[in-house]
Structure formats: C-alpha cells, structure tokens
Amino acid sequence: MELNIHLPTLLLLSVVINLMVGGLLWLVYRLRDLQACFRLWALACVTFVAGIVLAVARSVVDAPLVTELAAHLCLGLSPWLVLAGIHNLLGVPLAGGKKSSRVLVVCAVVYVAGLLVSYAGDTLVPRLLTALWSALVFTVAIYRLASSSRTPRLPFRILQTIFGIHGILMMLQVLVIITSRWELVGLDVNAVLTLILAHHLLLATATVMALPLLAFTQAERNLKLLAERDELTQLLNRRAFLQQGRAAFNQAREQQQGLTVLMIDLDYFKQINDRWGHEVGDSVLSFVATIMAEELRDSDIIGRIGGEEFAAVLNTGSCKEVEAVTERLLRKIAGRGRWVEGRPLNLSASIGGVVISPQTHSFNDMMRSADAAMYEAKDKGRNRVEFAPMSG
Numbered sequence: 001m002e003l004n005i006h007l008p009t010l011l012l013l014s015v016v017i018n019l020m021v022g023g024l025l026w027l028v029y030r031l032r033d034l035q036a037c038f039r040l041w042a043l044a045c046v047t048f049v050a051g052i053v054l055a056v057a058r059s060v061v062d063a064p065l066v067t068e069l070a071a072h073l074c075l076g077l078s079p080w081l082v083l084a085g086i087h088n089l090l091g092v093p094l095a096g097g098k099k100s101s102r103v104l105v106v107c108a109v110v111y112v113a114g115l116l117v118s119y120a121g122d123t124l125v126p127r128l129l130t131a132l133w134s135a136l137v138f139t140v141a142i143y144r145l146a147s148s149s150r151t152p153r154l155p156f157r158i159l160q161t162i163f164g165i166h167g168i169l170m171m172l173q174v175l176v177i178i179t180s181r182w183e184l185v186g187l188d189v190n191a192v193l194t195l196i197l198a199h200h201l202l203l204a205t206a207t208v209m210a211l212p213l214l215a216f217t218q219a220e221r222n223l224k225l226l227a228e229r230d231e232l233t234q235l236l237n238r239r240a241f242l243q244q245g246r247a248a249f250n251q252a253r254e255q256q257q258g259l260t261v262l263m264i265d266l267d268y269f270k271q272i273n274d275r276w277g278h279e280v281g282d283s284v285l286s287f288v289a290t291i292m293a294e295e296l297r298d299s300d301i302i303g304r305i306g307g308e309e310f311a312a313v314l315n316t317g318s319c320k321e322v323e324a325v326t327e328r329l330l331r332k333i334a335g336r337g338r339w340v341e342g343r344p345l346n347l348s349a350s351i352g353g354v355v356i357s358p359q360t361h362s363f364n365d366m367m368r369s370a371d372a373a374m375y376e377a378k379d380k381g382r383n384r385v386e387f388a389p390m391s392g
Helices: 007-031 036-057 065-089 098-118 124-147 154-181 189-228 238-255 269-276 278-295 319-336 363-379
Strands: 260-266 301-306 309-314 349-355 385-387
Touching: 007 036, 007 189, 036 065, 036 189, 065 098, 065 124, 065 189, 098 124, 124 154, 154 189, 189 238, 238 301, 238 309, 238 363, 260 278, 260 319, 260 363, 269 278, 278 301, 278 309, 278 319, 309 319, 319 349, 319 385, 349 363, 363 385
Parallel strands: 349 385
Antiparallel strands: 260 309, 260 349, 301 309
C-alpha cells in the first residue's frame, strides 16, 4: 500500500497549526472576560501538541515512561479538554452530568491503568487504548450537544458531524490495530495509521475552528436574552412581550385562530413591600413568575410588564380552557402564597382577560380591554377573574 504522505512534515504541520490555533484561543480567552471554555480549548491544543512531540521523541530518547506513556496521556487528555470546554459553555459541570461523569471516570481509570501496564511493551496496545478513549469522549460530546436545547442549532450540528467523523476514525484505528495484531488482514499498519492521522489532524483543525463559532453564537444568544428578559423574574420584559404579542395577534387574525390576553396584578403588593421590605417583594415576584411558567404552556407568551403586573398571551380562544387556566392560577397563587419564605403573606391576584373577536382591531386593544377587566376584578373584591365582554 503506497501512500505519498511524509509523516515528519505532517506532524510538523500539525504542531504549527495547533500552536497557532491554541494561541488564538488563548488570546480570545484573555479578551473575552476570561471565558473558561476558551482556556480549556487552548489547553486542548497544547496537550495535543505535547503528545505529538513526546511521541516523536520516543524514537530518539529511550525513556518510555517520559515519552510513550506521557505522549498517550496528553493525547487522551486533549479530547477531554475539548469536552470540558463544551460543558463549561453549556453551564454543565466539567465532568458532565452524574451518569456521564461516572462513565468517564471509570473509563479514564481503566484507560490510565491500561497505559501503565502496557506502555513499556507493545506500542500498539497504548494506541488501541487511546483510540478507544478518544472515541468514547467524542461520543459523549455528541450526546451533550444533541441534548442541549439551545439555539441556533447550526454550530451544534457542525460539531456533532466533526465529532462523529472523529469517532469513526478512532474506531477504524482500533480495527486496524486489532487486525494487524492477529494478522487477520495483510495491511501496512503504519501506512494506514498515517492516513488516519492525516484525516484526524484535518478534523482537529476543523474542530478548533468550529468551537469559537459555537461560543460566539451562544454569546449572541445570551445578549439577546438579556435584552428581552426581565432580570428579576426571567420572564419577557414589557418591550419583548408586546413585540411577541403583536406577532401572535397578527398570526391569529390571519389564520382565524383563537387568542386570549390575560392581565395579572398582585393584590395589596404595596403593603407587602411596606411591611416586609423590597427584598421580600422581589421574592414574591419571582415566586409568582415561577407559578405562571409552571401552569402555562411553552407556546404561551408570558411577561412582566411593570411592577407587580404580569401579562400572558394564550394560543386559544376556548372559554373553558381559559377559565380553567385562570382559576388554576388564582388557586395556586393563593394556596402556595399563604406563606413565602416563612412569612404569612396571604398572596392573591386579580386577573382580567379578553378573547380575540372579529371586532378586535389590534393587540393594543386587547391589552386595554384585559387591563380594564383586571381593574373590574379588583373592584369586585380581588382574588378573582373577570373577562371583557368583547374587544375592539
């Protein structure tokens, strides 16, 4: 099997590329408020380079403990650092969740123990162990990226594809080593492994170039969330709520679908602030926001539009459904709000609602009608719901 690949040139090119990319990632780390994922990815490049250098040194330095063992430990550490950086970016512990971390720890112990036993003997066994370990880490990375619900999805899919090819190459390397070990197939092992290494280096370069794309898109997503979310409750702020509400109204009117707007205002909230302080008042607002997020559907639009006032847009015009939702909200707020943080607050809320009708001209009309209905609920004794007879 003839392959026109000059291995020393390939290795030198890999070292140069990884050092350059690692330096770039470290620079980004310093410029982006010390975001830890970039530091981990830069270290992944450095450990990969260290593994290559130590592997090359094996041919001139007769010290397997310093070269062979250390080289494979570095090459095994590199993909884990990539995975740890992804975990850091997604807000997951560096070792992953409980199940995945246990699997990784057990496999890491087996991997290191295998290297300690075999590093001074057959050179193919450490290669086999490192390839299996890398394939496992890439598999976990694919799972982690797939299980994330974050958007946009394109950078996630790009990395999943790259990691998938990584894993396939590692398993191909395992297959080549096993077949050569027992001479099952007449292969030039070094030639095949050199070809796999060439593809692996290209993929490693693609990986470290795709990782910043993932981080930057997530940073943009976080900035957008900060611009749209109320800092205290994490619900939509007034501007974002009105924007999404108008879009939902236009869609409902075009498709002749049902739509309901609710205005929810906490009763006697000023007295809570005056008696217990604003810190307790903030806890109450977060408490109510949590109840609303639990009781309403993911497709509904929920926002805090000012002070103790919340609003929601429900994608339904069914009176029975809306009445069930509002009664459940009142019951949960009053029931779970008797005591908040050990204080007898006896929370309650007044709700006003309006259902879209052919006479409804705009989303603002619905908001005004729901607001008027909410004040009617307060006038009739609070802790109740009132619906506007029509909107428009």
